[in-house]
Amino acid sequence: MGTAKAPILLSSRFCNIGPQFIAPKSGARRAFPSRPLTQMETGGLDSDGRTFKNAEEMWREEVGDGDPQKKFQWYNKGINYWQGVEATVDGVLGGYGHVNTPDIKASEDFLNTILAERFPDAGRGRHLVTLDCGSGIGRITKNLLIRYFNEVDLLEPVSHFLESARVNLAPENLMVSELHKAANFYCVPLQEFTPDAERYDVIWVQWCIGHLADDDFIAFFKRAKVK
Template sequence: MSEKNICYKKASEYWAEIPATLDGVLGGFGFISDIDIDGSTLFLKSILSSEDAPRPGSALDCGAGIGRITKHLLAPLFERVDIIEPDEKFINTIISFVGENKIKIGSLYKTSLQKFEPERKYDIIWNQWVLGYLTDIDLVAYLSCCRDALSSKGVLIVKENVTSSGKPEIDETDSSVTRPLKQFLKIFKLAKLKRIKQCKQTNFPAGIYPVYMFALIPIDREAS
């Protein structure tokens, strides 16, 4: 388990020093944003056109940074996007960064995922490049809370780096953990979530972690 290596204070101090830019939120990899969004768009559209698809109603962007995913992926496809982001400078940048689609932004929650309490149901809950900041225990609790905040056909998305070593790898700089695939699967099971789709992001540069997208729904949801 990775709990002992994660320090929430250290992570928030790290992000407080990072500029509110694409390169800032992507750790110097701003140039992969378009490829990332293309992969996410294909994945999300396949879910939205599937049997039992969620409605394109409310989406939640979790650990949103400056609103990159809201701007390029969620706001164009959903009626409303709520946002969670704990860093003050990032949250204050979102409205201007999102630009013309800012009218789609609903609630801006300045809080961390481990403290978030949903006030409504969501058709899509998007978690990307943020779950490594949570301990395993908090992650299971958070995902369970998201599971309960899904609308009747809602889908929870996780898009995260995954280790190739089969072991968790700690980054002391930003106090995060990169988990192996099997650890994610164990965590999803503990959160009573089942995978309905999984895909590896393609066309990323060599030398970075493999990135996986998972679409998850409550384990006990009946097909209609």
């Protein structure tokens, strides 16, 4: 009988602490690289010109205290915005397409560190499966994940991004072995998705995690844990 998989969840929730992960069996939380968590007190404006003294005030205004209607409006506005964005690297990176190469390099360094730490022989010789959350057009999958994982499932709520990913990740458009493939494409929001139990070795969550309200962020991590 095989050993049950305990997926590693990799995410970048806050830009000031870098990627972090949860090892589901222990529930231990670490930051990589290690930096102290700090309260974000910087004020700013939203796209409607409203002023907020900090992120907490903005979240209270946008989603209230667990108000289902306000939450629905928040997530719906996000989907509507991205539906108007072109399905290109520059589009999904908000006009900062030039950060793609350094982002992939830093992500690969991080992934190699985690694989070496968590799996014998860094996972070589093992059939590895990952979930790419907020996959967009498959930017991270095509440039990084599919080289390390035999199967990559993509989760993306914006339909034209996901359709672009299907094209970008078709076998004829990939420079990888036939043992590596994009397996499943889920057009579902992250806050509504429950990963299949024991399917994933790694769950990759990048910038999209910042769209989630705190309770939905925590709830997703709990759903992704091995029971």
